[in-house]
Each structure stands twice: as C-alpha cells, then as structure tokens.
Amino acid sequence: GESVGLHLPTLSVQEGDNSIINCAYSNSASDYFIWYKQESGKGPQFIIDIRSNMDKRQGQRVTVLLNKTVKHLSLQIAATQPGDSAVYFCAEKAGTALIFGKGTTLSVSS
Amino acid sequence: DTGVSQNPRHKITKRGQNVTFRCDPISEHNRLYWYRQTLGQGPEFLTYFQNEAQLEKSRLLSDRFSAERPKGSFSTLEIQRTEQGDSAMYLCASSSGVSEPQHFGDGTRLSIL
Numbered sequence: 315g316e317s318v319g320l321h322l323p324t325l326s327v328q329e330g331d332n333s334i335i336n337c338a339y340s341n342s343a344s345d346y347f348i349w350y351k352q353e354s355g356k357g358p359q360f361i362i363d364i365r366s367n368m369d370k371r372q373g374q375r376v377t378v379l380l381n382k383t384v385k386h387l388s389l390q391i392a393a394t395q396p397g398d399s400a401v402y403f404c405a406e407k408a409g410t411a412l413i414f415g416k417g418t419t420l421s422v423s424s
Numbered sequence: 425d426t427g428v429s430q431n432p433r434h435k436i437t438k439r440g441q442n443v444t445f446r447c448d449p450i451s452e453h454n455r456l457y458w459y460r461q462t463l464g465q466g467p468e469f470l471t472y473f474q475n476e477a478q479l480e481k482s483r484l485l486s487d488r489f490s491a492e493r494p495k496g497s498f499s500t501l502e503i504q505r506t507e508q509g510d511s512a513m514y515l516c517a518s519s520s521g522v523s524e525p526q527h528f529g530d531g532t533r534l535s536i537l
Contacts (some may be wrong), residue, residue, distance in 0.1 A: 346523045356426075357515050357528035358467065365523065403466050409459070410480050412526060414466025 322341040322418055333391040336403035337415060340385065344406040349378060349389045351400045352417070358403060361389070369380075396422045426450075428529035431496060431517050444502045445532045451520030456499050457526055459515040460484065460490055463492045467515050467528075472503060503534075511536045 345366040347349070350358035357415050364371045364378045364387075371378050377390040387404050399422045405412040429448040433518055437443050449456050454475050459467035470489070472480040475496040485491075488506075493499040513533050517526040 348525060350528075355530070357430075357517075357530045358524045360527055361523050405466070407523070410472050410522070411469030411482070412459075412467070414468070416464070416466055 323416070324419045324421065326396050326421045326423065329394060329396060329422055330363060331394050333389075333394045333398070333420060333422075334420045335389045335402050335420065336402075337387040337389075338385060338408045339404070341406060341408050342382075342385065342411075344370075344408040346407040347374075347378070347387050348405045348407070349387075350403045350405065350414075351398075352403060353400045358405065361402075384400075394422050396419075396424050398422050410416060428518055428527055430514075430518055430532050432532055434533045434535070435531065436537065438464035438537050439506055439508060441506055442502065442504045443506060443516055443534060444500055447499045447500030447501070447517075447529060449497070449499070449516070450520075450527060451497075453518035453520050453527075454496065455519045455521070455526075456493055457519075458499070458501050459517065459519040461513040461515055461531070462481075462511075470501075506536050508536050511535060512533075529531075 345385040349361040352358045362373045362378050375392045379388045401417040402418045403414050405414045431446045456473040458470040461467040471491050473493040478506045488504045491501045513531040515531045517528045
C-alpha cells in the first residue's frame, strides 16, 4: 500500500544551524501534506501544512517545500534551537486518514 | 482553545480485561479521528467520525474495538478482551474540515500485563 517514508532516521545539528528534514511519498493522488513534531510522551504537534497546488509555504522559522515531480517533501528549520529536538513526521492525505512515515529524530546540541 | 484532551493518560491492565478511553476534541471541530502509535513508528489510522457518524474504519480496527461519538462531541474507544498486541499509544485528533490540520491530543498509553 501507499506509505510515506523519511530519508534519515536521525539528524544531529548544532544550535543556530539550519536543519533540513526530508520525506518521500508514494501516492501521487495525495493532495495535502503536514509536518508534525512529537516530543517524548506527547502527541504530534502540528507545525505546517501544504496543499498540492503549492510548492512552498513558510511559517515562523519553518519552510515546507513540495516537489510533486519526484514526490518529495522537505521541512526546513532556520536557526535550530535545543527546543526543536524531537521526532519529526511528515504525513500525506489522499482520503480521510493521514498516512505517517517513521519519523526523523532531530537532536540539537548547544 | 484548550486543545484535544484525552483521558486517562496511562492505563495498565491485565490481558483479557476491557478498557475504555475518552477523547474531548477541540470544541468547534466536527471531525474526530483515532490513531494508534507503537514505539518507533508513526501513528496509524483507526477510525473517523464526522459529527456523530462513524464514516470510516481501518482494517486495524478489529471486532474487539468499538468507537462511539454519541452526541457529536466527545468520543470513546473501547477495547474488549485486551491482548498483548494492543499495547500502544492511542491518539485522538480533531479537525474543522477535510483538508484542515488534524490536531492531536497527548494520547492514552495502554500497557497490557
């Protein structure tokens, strides 16, 4: 079945660096994509979303890029902070449910 | 906006017992979703409500699982005759529209002894 995967299970960066977390999706019918941040013991926290009629969307310190040609999604975090340390999931939506990948663990050292 | 609330946060029970979890969505959200998450994995969809109607169920939702949303507000998820494999985090989410963000609660962690 369709699934969303992430390229790297872990990413380690220094405080102040920019982080890029990548995600590949397989369902070309997906029309909505979301990035979530999940801290230990908590539920996924919405970061930013993008619809398939867009290729870029910016939020506060975060940017999501969507490349439908190669079915690739990325999350860019500017000036990464220790509080950004968490597991990041991308999710795609082609019907009702969100389909999540396995996540990338971001570790930020100061 | 107090966010999605789930109770209890943790539940420990013996195999074979029944358990029930509650979810209170964001008040103006008419769509409610249940997911299950196991260690190291992303959440997996279980079921979806629009108002009080249960419109979609995953094949993960076996006959031992039942979910309700009787008045279109809070929802309950019951697992009967629990098994070891039911140990997981059960997450609830709500949204205001079909292509609007789903906002998650902090889940109920179920441990089966």
